[in-house]
Each structure stands twice: as C-alpha cells, then as structure tokens.
Amino acid sequence: MGGEAKPGRGIKSWAQRHLNTGFAAGFLLVLLTYLVVSQQFAVTAPNAVTTKGSRVVDKQVIGAAGDAGLEKKRDQEWQPKAAAAEEPDKKDTSGAVPTQESPKRDDADAKPFETDGDKVVCNTDGPVSETCDLDGDVRTNGSALSVTFVPSSPSERREWRIRPYSRRTMAGVDKVTVAQLESPQDPAAPPCAVTHDMPAVLFALGGLTGNYWHDFSDVLVPLFAASRRYGGDVLFLVSNIQPWWLGKYEAVVRRLSRYDAVDLDRDAQVRCFRHLTVGLRLHKELSIVPELSPGGHRLTMADFTAFLRETYALPRAAPVSLAREPGRKPRLMLIQRPHYRRFENVPGIRKAAEAAGFEVTVASPRADAPLGETARAVNSHDVLLGVHGAGLTNAVFLPPGGVVIQVVPYGKLERMARADFGEPVADMGLRYLEYSVAVEESSLLEMLGPEHPVIKDPEAVHRSGWDKVAEYYLGKQDVRIDVGRFAPTLAQALDHLRQQR
Numbered sequence: 370m371g372g373e374a375k376p377g378r379g380i381k382s383w384a385q386r387h388l389n390t391g392f393a394a395g396f397l398l399v400l401l402t403y404l405v406v407s408q409q410f411a412v413t414a415p416n417a418v419t420t421k422g423s424r425v426v427d428k429q430v431i432g433a434a435g436d437a438g439l440e441k442k443r444d445q446e447w448q449p450k451a452a453a454a455e456e457p458d459k460k461d462t463s464g465a466v467p468t469q470e471s472p473k474r475d476d477a478d479a480k481p482f483e484t485d486g487d488k489v490v491c492n493t494d495g496p497v498s499e500t501c502d503l504d505g506d507v508r509t510n511g512s513a514l515s516v517t518f519v520p521s522s523p524s525e526r527r528e529w530r531i532r533p534y535s536r537r538t539m540a541g542v543d544k545v546t547v548a549q550l551e552s553p554q555d556p557a558a559p560p561c562a563v564t565h566d567m568p569a570v571l572f573a574l575g576g577l578t579g580n581y582w583h584d585f586s587d588v589l590v591p592l593f594a595a596s597r598r599y600g601g602d603v604l605f606l607v608s609n610i611q612p613w614w615l616g617k618y619e620a621v622v623r624r625l626s627r628y629d630a631v632d633l634d635r636d637a638q639v640r641c642f643r644h645l646t647v648g649l650r651l652h653k654e655l656s657i658v659p660e661l662s663p664g665g666h667r668l669t670m671a672d673f674t675a676f677l678r679e680t681y682a683l684p685r686a687a688p689v690s691l692a693r694e695p696g697r698k699p700r701l702m703l704i705q706r707p708h709y710r711r712f713e714n715v716p717g718i719r720k721a722a723e724a725a726g727f728e729v730t731v732a733s734p735r736a737d738a739p740l741g742e743t744a745r746a747v748n749s750h751d752v753l754l755g756v757h758g759a760g761l762t763n764a765v766f767l768p769p770g771g772v773v774i775q776v777v778p779y780g781k782l783e784r785m786a787r788a789d790f791g792e793p794v795a796d797m798g799l800r801y802l803e804y805s806v807a808v809e810e811s812s813l814l815e816m817l818g819p820e821h822p823v824i825k826d827p828e829a830v831h832r833s834g835w836d837k838v839a840e841y842y843l844g845k846q847d848v849r850i851d852v853g854r855f856a857p858t859l860a861q862a863l864d865h866l867r868q869q870r
C-alpha cells in the first residue's frame with residue numbers, strides 16, 4: 370500500500386499465489402457479517418480458509434516448543450486443519466449471530482465458581498465467542514488441548530469445551546477442554562513441568578485469518594482487549610499456530626507480550642499458571658465495547674488505534690489543522706481494490722477530489738507489504754476513501770479526527786457495510802461518511818439490463834439467500850462514481866476537517 374496505483378509485481382505475484390484464498394476469504398468476510406446482520410437466515414459454520422500466506426516465518430516470535438529439526442515438518446503441519454471436519458454445535462446453528470454482545474446479558478450468562486479465591490468464569494452462551502477465565506491453580510497440557518483447574522478446596526466437577534477462536538462457529542479450529550477437578554488431591558491433576566509467574570492467554574489462529582479485516586476483527590482487537598492490561602507481562606499460548614501471521618503482526622504481538630508465543634498443539638509439557646484466559650472474545654465487529662473489557666481495565670477502540678500508532682511509531686495523532694495551516698491541503702487516500710468492487714473511473718474521482726481541495730493518493734492493497742510501511746502511508750493521510758472491502762481496515766492507522774468514506778455498492782448492503790466499518794470507524798474516533806452507489810453507477814446495470822431481478826429487486830435477492838448476494842452485488846460489481854452526485858460527500862469530509870482545531 371502507499372504510493373501511486375501501479376499494481377506492481379508485488380501485487381501480481383501475491384494475487385497469483387492468493388487468488389483463491391483471497392476470493393474465499395473475501396466472501397467469507399462478507400458472509401459472516403451478512404449473517405450477523407440478517408436475522409432471517411440460519412448460521413451455517415463457514416469453512417476455514419487455507420491461508421498459505423507469504424510465509425514470514427519468524428522463529429523469534431514462536432517459542433521453541435520442539436526441537437529445531439522439526440522445523441520443516443512443522444512448516445507443513447502449520448497449515449490450518451481441514452475445514453468442516455467438526456460437527457457444528459447444535460446451539461450454533463439455531464439462528465443468526467447478533468452483531469454485538471450485550472454487557473448485561475453477558476453478566477447473566479457467566480457462571481462463576483469460587484472457593485478460597487479460586488475463580489472460574491466460563492461464558493459459553495455468548496452470541497459470538499466462548500471464553501473461560503481461570504484464577505487459581507491452572508494447568509495446561511497443550512498437546513491434549515486441555516486445561517485443568519485444581520481447586521484449593523473440595524469442589525464440583527465441571528467441564529467446558531471452548532473454541533479458542535473468537536467466532537465460536539468457526540469450523541477447523543479445535544476446541545479446548547477446560548475441566549475443574551473435584552479436590553486438591555484429585556489424581557487427575559497433571560504434575561507441573563513449568564510454573565509460570567505471568568498470566569497467559571490461550572487462543573487459536575487460522576480460521577478466517579489471512580483476510581486483513583478478519584486479522585484485526587477476529588484476532589488483533591480481541592487479543593488487545595484480553596491482554597493489554599498486563600502491560601506485556603503475559604504469555605500467549607497459540608493453538609493452530611500460523612507462523613506467517615505471527616510474522617506479519619510481529620510488532621503488535623511483541624508489544625502485547627514480551628515472551629515468545631508457545632506453539633500449544635506441540636507443547637507436551639504441563640504448564641502451570643495462576644491466571645489463564647481461554648479463548649478470545651469478540652465484543653463487536655472490529656471494535657471494543659468498553660464495558661466488556663476484562664479486569665476493570667476499561668479499553669476502547671480508540672485505545673487500540675493509539676496502541677497501533679505507538680507500535681509503528683506513527684507520527685500523526687490528529688489530522689491536518691486547516692485553522693492553523695490554511696494553506697495546507699488535506700490528503701485523501703483512495704483505495705483501489707485489486708479484483709471486484711473496483712472504481713471504474715479513478716481519474717475522474719481524483720479530479721473531483723482535487724477540485725474539492727484534497728491532495729489525492731491512489732493506493733492498491735498489497736498484502737505482502739510490511740505492515741509498518743502500510744501504516745505510515747495511511748497515517749500520512751486525513752481521509753480514506755474506498756469501496757466496501759477489507760482495504761478499509763486501514764482506517765486503524767488514520768489519525769483520529771480523520772474521515773473514512775465508505776462507498777457502498779448497489780444492492781442494499783448498507784447494514785452490512787455499517788456493521789463492518791461504519792461503527793468501528795466511529796469507535797476509532799474518526800468521522801464516518803457513506804456513499805451509496807445508485808444503480809446507474811453500478812456495472813451491474815449494463816451487465817444485466819434494467820429488467821433483471823438483481824437490478825429491479827435487491828430485497829428479493831436478499832430473501833433468496835446469501836449466494837446471489839455474494840455472486841452479484843459483491844462479486845460481479847464495479848462502480849463508476851457520478852462525481853457530481855459524490856461532490857457533497859467530499860465537501861462534507863472537508864467541512865469536518867475544517868472543524869478540527
């Protein structure tokens with residue numbers, strides 16, 4: 370990302386390697402959120418995506434759980450497990466997943482058991498995620514994917530099965546068994562091989578990671594919410610480990626935990642902790658609900674983006690001040706997608722934005738670009754403009770007070786667009802503007818003609834289910850922006866920046 374829009378060799382080769390993955394991941398992204406916002410369809414667990422990623426194996430991030438000779442073998446094994454091997458929970462298929470957890474409801478669902486300062490709180494009824502928080506004598510056996518809680522006084526035997534990925538319906542990610550034993554002398558308690566002073570967070574990779582939006586929404590943001598309060602003094606136990614992922618997000622992971630992550634599935638020794646969190650909790654798509662922050666340590670999505678600015682040493686924490694520097698032009702980054710949902714008239718849009726008073730950069734996502742580079746490029750802008758898609762995730766690097774303009778393709782996609790980006794962007798302290806594409810601006814009109822049901826009756830297409838929505842509105846549509854119709858949106862963005870001190 371960054372610089373002018375020449376889909377360079379980097380993009381091409383990335384695209385060739387990832388074409389299928391990208392398509393699949395992109396559709397899964399929208400599928401998930403589509404399900405989230407459409408109450409009328411039952412949830413079917415989406416298949417895992419094979420994320421072959423630009424393999425940035427970083428051995429420093431991954432703790433040596435086995436010996437170095439296994440490295441090669443592990444490389445092969447470190448692919449996500451075959452999808453859909455697991456039967457979905459009966460409960461999970463019963464209905465659509467709500468967008469957001471309600472703090473109140475959550476408290477009611479949590480099941481605490483306390484004896485002498487022991488505390489086990491498991492939430493397996495959450496609409497999106499399932500997690501356990503354990504305080505006391507906690508022991509992990511990684512290769513068995515089991516967590517044993519040894520109570521300090523006689524207690525009730527309990528067992529939970531927790532999927533440590535933030536979406537509980539995620540097939541292809543193994544569940545962890547969390548068991549609370551009956552007594553301190555229970556022979557089932559495995560002896561500790563290592564006793565750790567720091568707390569730990571156990572979570573899984575794979576799933577929908579590899580899609581930029583899911584990398585943040587499913588893992589980075591929930592992991593931040595779960596671990597930030599420890600100030601780096603926390604150990605990450607990672608199931609279904611993905612070295613490329615840890616490589617790509619190394620700077621972030623390193624700032625959350627100063628220890629090497631443990632490759633849990635291959636960790637045969639029993640580790641003992643005083644505090645362990647099993648699973649990541651997705652509060653809200655690509656955002657944080659402050660009331661749900663653990664440990665009374667209130668966090669917001671704005672805290673997350675501030676953390677990213679520190680992590681990547683991003684210089685700008687506020688947009689351009691037109692009051693103090695009236696001669697300066699605010700900078701707008703236009704994101705052009707590589708495949709579908711492209712702008713067909715980038716030069717026209719650029720001209721309109723320049724006429725409105727912006728300095729314009731056209732950028733194309735390059736998933737193999739070092740994240741710090743992308744972050745700095747985005748941070749040097751005040752406005753991000755793009756058609757609905759993962760590239761808008763880059764809003765996390767914009768200076769607060771900046772503006773995101775989401776162009777929503779034709780086909781009644783506004784609710785989904787708002788859940789994915791509208792709300793998160795507002796939570797980041799950015800101004801969110803939306804431009805809904807009219808049918809005349811959609812390539813679908815010419816492709817299908819005015820009488821086609823996809824053009825005439827989007828509501829009916831939605832009622833028919835996900836397939837046609839994905840096929841047409843998301844997968845076959847490009848947009849040609851009517852710059853006259855778009856001008857007020859650009860003016861609104863400028864007005865917002867004028868109001869900044």
Ligand SMILES: *[C@@H]1O[C@H](CO)[C@@H](O)[C@H](O)[C@H]1NC(C)=O
Nearest residue numbers: 510512513559560637638639
């Ligand atoms: C950990 O689990 C594995 C696999 O179930 C088992 O073979 C091993 O004995 C366990 N280790 C300990 C110390 O209990």
